[in-house]
Each structure stands twice: as C-alpha cells, then as structure tokens.
Amino acid sequence: MGIERNWAGNLAYRASSVVHPTSADEVRDALAAGGPVRVLGTRHCFNDIADTAGTQLVLDRMPAVIEVSEQRDAVTVSGALRYGDIAPVLEAHGLALANLASLPHISVAGAVTTGTHGSGDAIGTLASAVRGLTLLTASGEIRRLRRGDADFAGAVVGLGALGVVLDVTLDVEPAYAVAQHVYDHPGWDAILADLDAVTGAGTSVSLFSNWQRTDAADLLWVKQRVPEERAGERAALAGALGAVPADGERHPILGVDPVACTEQRGVPGAWFERLPHFRLAFTPSAGAEIQSEYLVPRSDAVAAIEAVRSLADRIAPLLFVNEIRTMRADDLWLSMAHERDAVALHFTWKPDEQAVRALLPDLEAALPASARPHWGKVFTLDGAEVRSRYPRWDDFAALRARYDPERRFVNEYVERLGL
Incomplete structure (x- = not known):
C-alpha cells in the first residue's frame, strides 16, 4: 500500500507505486523501470514538491551511514x-x-x-x-x-x-552547549526600531506572534551558546523591548502544552537538545497544520514585518503562529538566502487550506518583491515570478537539463516553475 498523505495531512499523494529500495542497485532497478519518479523523505513538505503520478522512491530502508x-x-x-x-x-x-x-x-x-x-x-x-x-x-x-x-x-x-x-x-x-531564554510580549515598535540588535541578541533568535495583537509579539526566544558572554546585554535589550522573562516553559503556539519543546529557562544542554524548538520523541508544532514561509533580504525585513502587521486582522483568524528568524547569505543557486543575509517570515496556519490559499495572494502582494517562498511550503506566486527572484535560475535550468535530459524527475511542481 502506498503512502497516502504528507505529515500534516493537507496533501494526498498520487503515486501509482511506492518503492523502498535497500541499496543503490535497487534504486537503479527502480529507475530502470521507466516513467516519472520522485523521492519522498519524511513527508514534511506542505506542497506537492515530492508528488508524482509515477513512482515514489522512499529511502528509509537504505543502509544507515x-x-x-x-x-x-x-x-x-x-x-x-x-x-x-x-x-x-x-x-x-x-x-x-x-x-x-x-x-x-x-x-x-x-x-x-x-x-x-x-x-x-x-x-x-x-x-x-x-x-x-x-x-x-x-x-x-x-x-x-x-x-x-x-x-x-x-x-x-x-x-x-x-x-x-x-x-x-x-x-x-x-x-558545544546551548541555553534557551524566553521572554514574553516584546513590543513591535521597539523591535522594528533596531531589528538587527534583536536578532543579534543570541546565537539564534526567534520572534513568535499570533497577531491577535499588533503592539507586541507573543515571545522572544533566544538560544545562546554557552558560556554566555553577553547575558547582561541580552537582559537589558529585553527590558528595552518591554519584554519580561517567561515564568515557565513556553510553546511557540500560545496555550499549547510545552511538553514537546526543548528545555528552556536558561538550563544549558547539548546543542541538539536546544537548537530545535521541539523534541524528537514528540509530534512537533501543531501537527495538523499548513505552513508558508517567505525570506527577504535583511534590508527589506522591517517593511516585510510591517506588511504582515498591516494584514493582522485577516491573518490572525487563520494563524497558529508566525515565526521570524534570520540566516547568513550563501552562494547556493536556489537557496532562499542566495547572495543575501535573509530574514524569514514563517507562518504556521490552521488546517484550512482553502482559506489560506485565498489569503496568500494578498500577503504575497504586500510583501517586498524580494521575498522568496520556501520551496517546501504553500505559496501561490506563479513560476515566472519565483524564477525572477533567483539570478542563477537559468543556470539551474541548464543543470537540470544535463542531469535529467529525459525529464524523469520532473513533476507538476517542477513544471509550474518553468522547468
């Protein structure tokens, strides 16, 4: 029996066959059978990037190296x-x-x-x-x-x-070890007055908001490598933002039991037990949900957040939580951070895909034209617009044609992007 749905349950797969190879030779055999093929991982994508009407290859039985x-x-x-x-x-x-x-x-x-x-x-x-x-x-x-x-x-x-x-x-x-510190209700005006100071307050920083209110975010979440050499600066910044230390563990989605989350309150722990928000043994986030995400250059970050704030009355009824975080530029052609330090605006939506898709065109239009959607999440920008936001797109198209001239790995998702 095939794998019917993705992790969140919002997508039904259409594969005519599912193959679980146990070696590279068995992968070759599956490819030699002909027809379209896609590889399916842990099913955490929220769109049809891994879907196909042909064969899905699932590598979960390959030797663990x-x-x-x-x-x-x-x-x-x-x-x-x-x-x-x-x-x-x-x-x-x-x-x-x-x-x-x-x-x-x-x-x-x-x-x-x-x-x-x-x-x-x-x-x-x-x-x-x-x-x-x-x-x-x-x-x-x-x-x-x-x-x-x-x-x-x-x-x-x-x-x-x-x-x-x-x-x-x-x-x-x-x-290395990491400690997590969580603060409640930092003010948006103070955040946006110096966003660089906020995102630079730790090794990894996230802002969470359900946009039920527009004056303050829900949480400021700071992950800091140990030893914490700038603890005083972090505390002073939180105070300047009007934020107060959380009085207990927090889940990114307000009101949800934080049992699934990694330990907070400044308790140091191994890197892999603190850098993720969620523990491996638990279902992360909300479970049944839809996700969208857009990455903008740091220079456009404040405008992007203000655009989201301007739509808060429409976003909030559909939203579990919006997370804002950052990453360094790289040189990878189709990376959302290609050639620019990026700020990511991530949306975890309630599982009403029709309503979410109805809202996304207005959200995408309000965001700066530099916003790049996450490849594995739900977006409605057309392929031509997405392509225009990647300066090495034509080079990637040529690379794809060389590696897969018979278009065996092309599916509807790839076709929508013009490949």
Whole structure:
C-alpha cells in the first residue's frame, strides 16, 4: 500500500507505486523501470514538491551511514537519515553541526534539497553546511559533487529535480552547549526600531506572534551558546523591548502544552537538545497544520514585518503562529538566502487550506518583491515570478537539463516553475 498523505495531512499523494529500495542497485532497478519518479523523505513538505503520478522512491530502508572524517571536520550520512538520528552520534564523537532546524524530525537530503534552515545571524541554512553529496541520476550514473566543483552550488538545493541523493557530507565542529531564554510580549515598535540588535541578541533568535495583537509579539526566544558572554546585554535589550522573562516553559503556539519543546529557562544542554524548538520523541508544532514561509533580504525585513502587521486582522483568524528568524547569505543557486543575509517570515496556519490559499495572494502582494517562498511550503506566486527572484535560475535550468535530459524527475511542481 502506498503512502497516502504528507505529515500534516493537507496533501494526498498520487503515486501509482511506492518503492523502498535497500541499496543503490535497487534504486537503479527502480529507475530502470521507466516513467516519472520522485523521492519522498519524511513527508514534511506542505506542497506537492515530492508528488508524482509515477513512482515514489522512499529511502528509509537504505543502509544507515554515519561516517566521521579522519580530520574530524566532516560527517558523511545517508540522505534519508533524520537530523535527530545523526545528532546523538555526532555528540558521542564530541562533534556538532553549526545549526539545526526547529524540528529534528526531517531528513538531511529533504531539508537540503528544499533549502530548509535553522536560525542565526552568523549561521547559514542547513544546505550551507553541505560540502559534498552523491547523486544517482535517472540514467543510473553516480555523480559525486564536492564544494568547489562547477555544478556543486547548483546541485545542493536541487528541488529533487536532478537525481536521487544517496548521501550528504556535512561540515562539523567541536560539540558545544546551548541555553534557551524566553521572554514574553516584546513590543513591535521597539523591535522594528533596531531589528538587527534583536536578532543579534543570541546565537539564534526567534520572534513568535499570533497577531491577535499588533503592539507586541507573543515571545522572544533566544538560544545562546554557552558560556554566555553577553547575558547582561541580552537582559537589558529585553527590558528595552518591554519584554519580561517567561515564568515557565513556553510553546511557540500560545496555550499549547510545552511538553514537546526543548528545555528552556536558561538550563544549558547539548546543542541538539536546544537548537530545535521541539523534541524528537514528540509530534512537533501543531501537527495538523499548513505552513508558508517567505525570506527577504535583511534590508527589506522591517517593511516585510510591517506588511504582515498591516494584514493582522485577516491573518490572525487563520494563524497558529508566525515565526521570524534570520540566516547568513550563501552562494547556493536556489537557496532562499542566495547572495543575501535573509530574514524569514514563517507562518504556521490552521488546517484550512482553502482559506489560506485565498489569503496568500494578498500577503504575497504586500510583501517586498524580494521575498522568496520556501520551496517546501504553500505559496501561490506563479513560476515566472519565483524564477525572477533567483539570478542563477537559468543556470539551474541548464543543470537540470544535463542531469535529467529525459525529464524523469520532473513533476507538476517542477513544471509550474518553468522547468
């Protein structure tokens, strides 16, 4: 029986067959059968990027590989492994990744190929940690790409359109500890008066709001590497924002039990137990939900937030929570942070897709024209408009044509983007 729906339940898959290969040879066999094909990861995408009327390949039965380099500066992992699977192994080696997404439940290959990210002014997207990857193309050819190779910057965030990602090599560093501090109700006017100071208040900073009120956000969430050398500055900033330290654990969605969240209140913990918002053992976020996200250059961030605030009366009834966070620029062609430090506006919507899709065109029109939608989330911008926001788009289109000339990995999603 096939995999019927995505993780959040808002999308029904149409695949005529689902194959769980256990080796690269079995992946080749599945590709040799012909017809359209897409690879399905942990099903955390909210649109049809992984959908197909042909064959879905699910790599969850492939051998689990986690190999630390002799130099202890990189780890090669099976593409289907989740970040939550590899993090404890790295910790046991005294190593860590520079960042993690808000939930550790997502696969490495799926996160990388969609440009998914964590947060931090000085930290890039998860894809920016990739120093190598191995692709198996539709013709059965193995392509090993390394940072600095001609095709590398185009292939990392590849939208699943180039081939099957068998393994990924990631930069690692010595393990470190992180502490989380949460503050209630920072004022929006003070935040927007110096957004750089707010997002620079910690290693990773998030602002959460359900937009039920427009004078203050719900939460300021600061993750800081230990030792905390700027604790006094952080506390002073929170006071200037009119925020007060949370008197207990918080969930990003107000009123939801925080049992699923990683420990807060300044208690230090291993990097992988603090950088995500949610624990691996629990269903993250709201569960049944829809997500959209738009990334703008830092220079347009205040205008973007003000645009959201101006639509608060329409957004709030459909919204669980809006999260705002940052990431460093990179050189990956289809990264949402390509060539610019980015500020992400993430929306976790209530599971009413018809109403959300009716609102999104107005939200997208209100945002600066620099906003790039997250590849794995719901957006309504047409393909031509999306393409225009990526200066290396034509280069990626040529890369896709070389790697998959028979268009085996092209689906309706890819076609809407003009590929």
